Amino acid sequence: MSRAWRIEYEGASYHVLSRGNERSDIFIDDYDRKSFLDAIEEMSERFEIDIFAYVLISNHYHVLLRIRGANLKKAMHWFGTTTRIRFNRRHFRSGLCFKVVTKALSCKMSKLVTCLGSVTQQQVTR
Numbered sequence: 001m002s003r004a005w006r007i008e009y010e011g012a013s014y015h016v017l018s019r020g021n022e023r024s025d026i027f028i029d030d031y032d033r034k035s036f037l038d039a040i041e042e043m044s045e046r047f048e049i050d051i052f053a054y055v056l057i058s059n060h061y062h063v064l065l066r067i068r069g070a071n072l073k074k075a076m077h078w079f080g081t082t083t084r085i086r087f088n089r090r091h092f093r094s095g096l097c098f099k100v101v102t103k104a105l106s107c108k109m110s111k112l113v114t115c116l117g118s119v120t121q122q123q124v125t126r
Contacts, residue, residue: 008070013052013107016076019060021096027058032087036061039083047075064107072104 020026027033033056040063044051048068055062067075084097 007106008067008072010069011066012070012072013064013066014072015105015107016063016065017060017103017105018080018098021099023059025058026060026087026097027056028091031090035086035090036083039079039086042082043075043079046078047071049075076104 027036036056037054040051040054043049044065048071050066050068051063052066053062053064080098087097088094
């Protein structure tokens with residue numbers, strides 16, 4: 001069964017999340033977290049994406065964002081490739097870092113505060 005289409009449009013907000021491949025850690029130390037945040041910043045500038053909140057947990061992440069153009073798919077492909085290459089080079093490994101599917105849940109602006117609350121609560125409840 002194929003995945004449902006992800007509808008993209010200008011100004012859409014998303015709760016994006018992904019887990020480490022085989023539930024493995026994607027952040028070993030503070031340098032990995034800094035590298036990840038650098039990639040988020042680069043993606044934000046390159047693809048004109050507004051980042052509202054993020055949570056980094058040892059084996060997964062959550063990001064709440066808004067796209068200014070219909071370019072989430074391209075942005076997430078660039079982001080996944082960039083972070084994978086950086087992580088693998090640093091830790092002398094190869095292969096996937098993230099589970100193949102990155103979830104991007106549409107979040108209407110009227111529900112943005114609720115989405116923001118659920119993202120930030122992730123860290124508190126873990």
